[in-house]
Amino acid sequence: MDGGLCAIMGPSGSGKSTLLDALAGRKNPDRITGVITVDGKLQPTNFKCTSGYVQQEDKVYGLLTVKENLYFSAVLRNPKCEAKKTKRRVEEVLEQLRLKEKMDCRVGTEFNRGISGGEKRRLSIAVELVRETSVLFLDEPTTGLDSSTAQVLIEILKKLADSGKTVILSLHQPKFGIYRxxxxxxxxxxxxxxxxxxxxxxxxxxFKSLGYDHEQNDNPADYYLDVLLDCKTRQSAHQNEDTSEFLRKNWMQSEQFKKVEEFLTDDYRLAKQSETQVRGKKDGITYATGCCLQMGILCYRTFLNMMRDINASVIQGLVYLFFAIAMGVVYFQVDTSLESGLQNRAGFFFFSCLQVIYVNLGAVEAFLKERRFFQNERTAGWYRVITYFFAKLICEILPTKVLPIICFLPITYFMVGLQKSFGQFLVFEILLNLTTLCAASIVFCVSASVSSFATANTVISIIFIFMVVFGGYLINLNTLFSGLSWLKYLSIFRYCWNGLLVNELSALIFCPSNNTLPAPNNTTDPPFMPATLKLDATRNCTTGQQYLYDLGIPQGSSWALWQNIVALGVIAMILLTLCYIQLRRVSKWT
Structure with missing residues (x-):
């Protein structure tokens, strides 16, 4: 391909996108053969990071404006430069792609209308051009656009090609105005x-020389497609030969092929000499900016997305507030009576643990949607995995999962009437925050491992159900079959519930509400003459420690409480580490 506007055409499934990916360096080199050269030299291993690639599906952030999408791409993908230079480059690309008037408009999501489909496609191209690359690949850029919008888009690409860039695109069946x-x-x-x-x-x-007639008014693109799909009658001595084999063989024997082969001979010889060395190299992802700058930009972008997402910011906060007040009303001012004190506290703690675990299920879809962006941006060398991971943790998981618990659960705590010691309140907050962090890490880890929402939701639900079942509330863990008892050590629900019970019950005593017992039935003789007998203040009472002992929960020492906090902290660290590992395992190839 000698530069300019280069088109790859063919029927559906013919290999257009595969060829484009291979040329762009986005295919695993261990699975392809041959050598690719750029300007007479071997293709650099980091070519996919220095060239632009526009996929069929527009991967731009719907909650950000047109200008913001370009700004983040420019800052992350260009070597560190002055803010004025970055701003000037963004404005140049906006002008080139005719997006100046829409630069302050949000791109739009499936729920909120934004810019048009053609403008979104031009924005996808602009995001790649802001990198100041000399080679641009586009995979079927006109798909989904009406004919006039597609024509405008190709004219823009033609101007880019005329300015000195090499533009390579795949197309299915363009109209004549595009083809020319x-x-x-x-x-x-x-x-x-x-x-x-x-x-x-x-x-x-x-193709006429091969025996395929072409009528004067036929669109050449339609004509080629008819030839490839064997819809054109071949007037030659090889009419019975398979069309694809006939076309391949004749091309290999044609004068045009020989000219191409001669032109590439020198480059090919050089490439063959270094082929083993090149193929032995790694993926070669390189980065234009340092970790600190990447971290700051990603945190800012994540924060903007989160604040503009009503579901993540406002609705989730209202959900936490609703549950905080609802639980406070249901369990309002629990007493220490033997009839209800223990049951109500155990039920409240069960529901609290359940809420902070299952509220994280709502993040599955968001994680999976962003996974596609992450894979594309990582492949193109926008940022390191570690910076994306910490930006996600600091600016999304902690504010949306941990902060609401810190803000709203004090309402519940004091409405329920739990012990008013600041130390015990602090332990209550720590336990629930660590539990929701563990649950969010499970959601994050599974979402990074699978690509299907249904699969992720099912796997996460099964994990949470097992953790609740082996948490100690639904079944006495002392009665578990020995072959299953080890599962309780994997349950974050168990550590949360146990910790809350130990924190609250260790110093409490629960007595019957009226300190009386009914007389035995059919008893009228002394000493049971009265219908009921008055008991002393402590008789027939039970301690919180006795209740914990009956459940098999360790108690009686400070370690009995802190072991649950330590366990949740260790599990959170392990799960976050697994999240990072899974992010690194996301494929870098298409």
């Missing part, structure tokens, strides 16, 4: 190249 813009044409059929060279009359004459 191409400087070179590559036709692909069933994984084989059947033509590569100048388009226009040269390509038409080549």
């Amino acid at each position: 813009q191409f400087d070179s044409l590559t036709l692909v059929n069933k994984g084989d190249i059947v033509y590569n060279g100048i388009g226009g009359d040269v390509a038409l004459e080549y």
Whole structure:
């Protein structure tokens, strides 16, 4: 491909996108053969980080404005430069792609209308151009656009190509107005190249020489597609030969192919000498900026997305507030009577642990949506995995999962009437915050491991259910079959519930509400003459420690409480480490 606007065409499933990915360096080199050269040199291993690549699906942030999307791309992908230079580059690209008037408009989501489909596609191109790259790849950029919008888009790409950039795009069946813009044409059929060279009359004459008639008013793009799909009658001595094999063989024997082969001979010889060395190298992802700058920019972008997402910021806060007040009303001022004191406290703690665990299920869809952005941006060398991970943790998980507990659970705590010691209140907050951090880490880890929302939701639900079942409230863990008893050590619910019970009950005594007992039935003789007998103040009471002992929960020492906090802290660290590992394992290849 000699530069300019280069088109790769062919039927659906012919290998257009695969060829484009291979040329862009986005395919695993261990799974492809051959050598790719750029300007007469071996393709750099970091080529995918220095070139632009626009996928079929627009990957731009709907809650950010057009200008913000470009700004974040410019800052992360260009070497550290002055703010004025970055701003000037963003404005230049906005002007080139005719997006100046829309620069302060939000892109839009499925729930909030934003810019049009054509403008969104131009924004996707602008996000890549702001990198100041000389090579731009586009995978079927006109898909989903009406004919006039597609025409405008190709004209913009043509101007970019005329300015000195190499623009390579795959297309299915463009109209004539688009086709005539191409400087070179590559036709692909069933994984084989059947033509590569100048388009226009040269390509038409080549296929005519193979026996395929072309009517004067036929769109050349339609004509080529008919030839490749065997919809054109071949007037030659090889009519019974398979079309794809016929086209491949004739191309390999054509004069055009020989010219291409001669042109590439020197480059190919050089490439062959270094092929083993190049193929042995790693993926070669390089970064234009340092960790600190990446961290700051990603934190800012994550914070903006979170604050503009009503579901993440406002609705989730209202949900926490609702549950805080609802639980406070239901369990309002629990007493220390034997009839209800223990049961109500145990039930309240059960519901508190359940709430902070299951509220994280709502984050599954958001994590999965952003996973696609992460994979694309990581492959292109926008940022390191570690900076993305900490930005996600600091600016999304902690504010949306931990902060609401800190703000709203004090309402519940004092409405319920739990012990008013500041130390015990602090332990209550720590236990629930660590529990929700563990649950959020599970959601994050599973979402980074699978690509299907249904699969992620099912796996996470099963994990949470097992943790609740083996948490100690629904079944006495002392009665568990020995082969299953080890599962209780994996339950974050168990550590949360046990810790809350030990924190609250250790110093409490629960007595019958009226300190009386009914007389035995049918007893009228002394000493049971009265219908009920008055007891002393402590008789028939039970301590919180006795209740904990009956449940098999360790008590009687400070370690009995702190072991639950330590366990949750260790589990949180392990889960967060697994999250990071899973993010690193997300494929870097398409």
